[in-house]
Each structure stands twice: as C-alpha cells, then as structure tokens.
Amino acid sequence: MIHDEFPTVSLHNVTETDIADWTGRTTGGHRLCRVPSSVRSAVNVAARERLRHPSGCELRFVPRGDDETISVTLSAPAETVVRPFWGEFQGAETHTLTATPTTLEFSVPERVRRLESAVAATSAFDPRVCRLRFDAWVPVAVHDVAGDCRPPTEAQRPARRYLAYGTSITEGASATAGHLTYVSRIARAVGADALNLGVAGAAYCEPAIADYIAGEDWDVATLAVSVNMANRGFTLEQFRTRAGALVDAVAGTNPDRPVVCVTLFPYHADACRDDDVERAIEFRTALREIVDGSAHENVSLVEGPEVMAATDLTTDLLHPGDAGMAAIAEGLSPVIRNRFEA
Template sequence: MTDGFIRGCVLPPHDGAPYPRADLDDIRLPVDIGLAARVPATVRLELTGPARLADITYRTAHPPQGLRGEAGGSSFSVWSGQSQLADVEAVVGEGVARVPLGPGTTTVYLPEAMSPTVIDMSGVDGSVHPAPPAPRWLAYGDSITEGWGASAPARSWVARTSRELGLDAVNLGYAAAGRGELAVAEMIAATPAEVITVAFGTNCWSRVPLGTALLEATFRAFLTVLREGHPSVPVVVVSPIVRPDAEHEPNRLGATLAGLRRVIEETTRSLRAEDRRLTLLPGGDLLGPEHLADGVHPDDAGHELLSVAIGQCLAGALQPASSPT
C-alpha cells in the first residue's frame, strides 16, 4: 500500500497520469498545461521508521523521454535533508527499488521522465511509515519552477527549498506554459495550503506574447481569483529571473522582459498596500547569466541560489502576520 507515502500530489489519478498536477478534465485548460501536468514534477515518497531499508514496487511506462531527457528523472533519488543517500536507477516496466533510509524523514524522488506508478511500499527487516504531514506549499510557475536546467529533479529550487523548510511542496510549474491561466488559479484557490508562491512572466514574453497592459490585467486577475480561496494565506510573488536575449528585445507586442518584470513588481507593490500577506521578491538580480544552463533555465548553482533567496522569503512569510519580517 502507498497511502500516505506519496507527497506533492493533490489530485486523483487520471488516465495515463497517476500523479497529475492539474485538473486534466477541465476543458478550459490550455493544451501545453495539460501536457506538462502529466509529468510528476517533485512528486515523491516521504517515509520514516525503524527499518534501515525499504523496497519500492513500481511500474514505469517508457524510457526517459522529452526535452529534459535523463535530467527529467530516471532514478529513485533518495535524500535525507540536503544529503543524498542513494540513486537507484529505474527499469522500464515493473521493478523493485531497494533504498536506504536515513534518520528522521527520508525523501525519495520518483523517476519523473518515465511516467512512474508506485504500487507498494515495504520495510526490510522492520516497518516503514509515512512521514508526519508538513505544511503545504503550492508553487505556481513555468519550467523554471518545474525544475528545468537542474541536473536532476531533486536539485530543483522547489525540491531544495521544501527539504530545507520542511514543506510539502506541490509543484505547479508548467514547462512552456505558466502564464497566469485562470483555470489554474481556480484550482489553486480550491486547494488548501499554508503558503503559495507565484513565479511567472518569462513565457509571456515569448511563448504566448503579452503586452504590458495585458500582463498587468492577467496578473491582477490571477491574484484576485487566488485570493478568493485563500484570503489570508501568505503569497510570495517572484518576478522573472534574468534572460539575456529577452531583457531589452521587444516581443511581437512591443514588450521587453524587463518591462514585463517591472509590471509584475509594480502591480505587486500596489496590491500589497491592501494585502499585507503578499510579498514581492524581485527576480531580475537573483542570478547572473553565468548561472543559466541554456540562457533561460538555471543550472544547479542557479537553482541553489533561487532556493536560498526564495526560501528566506517563504520562511518570513510563514511567520504570524503580527510578527516582524
């Protein structure tokens, strides 16, 4: 049985997607969101117990595939805090992965690139139990939130931050998408959470170009819908990180990435006047071009820097509203 062990998934299984990250039955969902949501990014097992080893019985649907290749996850990656304990390669079809357990909570990231399904969990010479529940963090964004550029799913900024702060990260980052879709905002509004991050804008420059006025309206609408379900939950807004080819290059509607970033930041500051549980982290100076794996997505060092900066904001946002931050 796997009840309680799976973390990072808040939706029931769907055809061909045992751990979907969006409501795949919502006909309003853009196609690119639906495709990205089938990847179980940051879905993982969290377990503890007297056993020092555990067997994970699983099934995968195919070899690693997609733009991320093996960097998208082809193994069961085992972590205790920020220390990696093991990396057990997954096979195509059915298999059993024997993994070590560390002290406290052990986190096992799934082979995301192989469409895995966990069938059973069992301890070896002892019992294993689901780790205690953690505060839920809904992390909305694009491919940078999903984890692109990191050498493995466990090294993305979302995965790093969730381990560091002890949060149950639900990764709602959608590669090639994440543009403030209201259908996703409604899903977030309906999902219980203790903290939320919103980090989008890069794909509003290129994939589906937006002008500055349209982005401002989209961003305000997204936060308005989100706040309908979470009127007092802390929300951290991270504006787009650096992208050298887009900073000062107008898109087809005349907007540069620097201009789109400025709109997100100015709108957040304006909204914060009436919403003190809203925090802004300007993203433009968090990384340099040397921290990008491909000119767009952070490499491992870049993801680590994002984890430190965003983690500090999350820790501050999670303090009681009356506490100084």
C-alpha cells in the same frame, strides 16, 4: 493522496492518476498527475500535458519494520530515473525506469537504522520515510506496491507546505536532478513540503490554474510569472490582466497565507545584443504594479534579477543551471522563512 489501489503508500504532489498509455490497458499502470483532469481540461494544451508529468512528485512509505523489504513496480515511456531518499538522506543509488515495468526493492538502510535520535530530530522528515523522487521530464506510472508498509503520519513529514507556480524554471528545466530545483531546495531550507506546479512553456496565468491554487492546501506560495507569456506573444495588457487575476484569486481567497510574486528572472532579453530588453522591463514593471496596487496585505514582491545573475543561466540564456537554482533558493528562502514566522 492515498490511492485506492495502493493504500499502503502516499503519493505526494499527486491529485489523481491516469492511464499509462505506454503500457497498454492490459498491463495496468497508474500515471501520476499533479492536478485533476477538470483543471487540466480548462488550460492550454501544452499545460495539460505538462501537468501529467511528475515534477516534484514522490511515492512515500514507511516500512513497518527495519527488516521489511518493500517492492515497488514502476514504468515510464522513456528512460528516466527515480531517486530514493530516506527522510532527507539521499540514497546512494539511482534506479532507471523504462516502458517495461520494473520492480525495485527498498528496506531501511543499515546506518539509518542506527541514527541517534538527536540527529533524526533535526530533519523535517522522519528518516524512516522512504521518498521515491521523480524527475520532471518523463511521465511515471505506478503498477504495484508489495510489502508491509504504511503511509507516513503527519508527524513524520513537514508540517508546512510551500506551493510554487511558474514556468519551466519552476518545474526544474536544466537542474541536473529533481531535488536540485529551486523549489526543492527552498522546501528543504525552510523545512516545508513542496508542491511544484511549474508548467514548462505554458504558464499563462489561466483562470483554472488560479482557482485551483487558490483552493489548495498550502502555507506560503510563490508565483514566478511569466517569461512564457513574454516569449509567446502575449500583449502586456493580456499579461497584466491575467497575472492580476491570478494574484487576486490566490491572495484574496487566502488572506492569512503569504503570497510572494517573483518578477522575471534574468534571461536573454536582458543579456543579448538586439534582444527586447524593454519588453522584459515592462513585464517586470507590470507585476510590480499589480503587487503595489493589490488590496491584499498578504501579497509581496521579489525582483527576479535581485536573486539571480544572468551568469547563473545555462547557455540558452533562459533556464538557470544548478548554480542559478541554488542562487534563486538562497534568495527566496529567507523571504519564505520570514513569512512563515510572521
């Protein structure tokens, strides 16, 4: 989106901003939100808050000259970091944000200025696009942007968009950085722009989120649902009804766009003594049957246990670590690439 107060930059994976209540109304600050308030108000309370976290969000700009210095003022209610990328080149430094607005300065790195055109052409992003990338777990607000810059053009960013809905695994829990989530890794591997709609602890396949995803602009979507429903007391029939409605809404509204459903990744139910492995099996079977019975030809299925092993989890035996995120990306990227090329 292009924000009225910051027309020289674009806010990616952001649909609107909210008051940054940690700074007070007098000091301003626009908190990044991934979906509109009309959607947030229609989902569960936990999801409302998660969707106001900047998972996969970016602030992007292109300096109008290589010698230009662009200043961006940001804040966060607790300590977090922002990672600058230039196109797909990762910046050498990270920057720490706190509740006190901090002004950061950026200019095109010296060696990026001298890139051979053949090298630059291999990137889905133009290397002169500065991408300030935010982690998932602390809100972020934009206060000011100064300097001679503009938003990236369509030609300077990926032509295709990959949307991912799911739980904290999709949002990126236990990945050591936002660009190491499976969503970000897949997007890089297939040359797409990622829209991360992971909702930690609250991916309940609600009608409002189904309708929102159905109406968004994307080229391929993955629906990794939902260990939250398996762990939070939903009945199998409730899951079947909600997941079925989600698939029907997203795929039915977009018959020419591929929708890839992903069954539960391995987790403690599969791996620990005295856990409920039958429930995990039943939830996977339910999603499999939803896909098998779908009237929509654009729907397909990937089995979560086929793309990641239980040993790729962290010690909570729920969230993939960096190895697990890499494994999921390695397993799903060819599927998504094939859907793009079909």
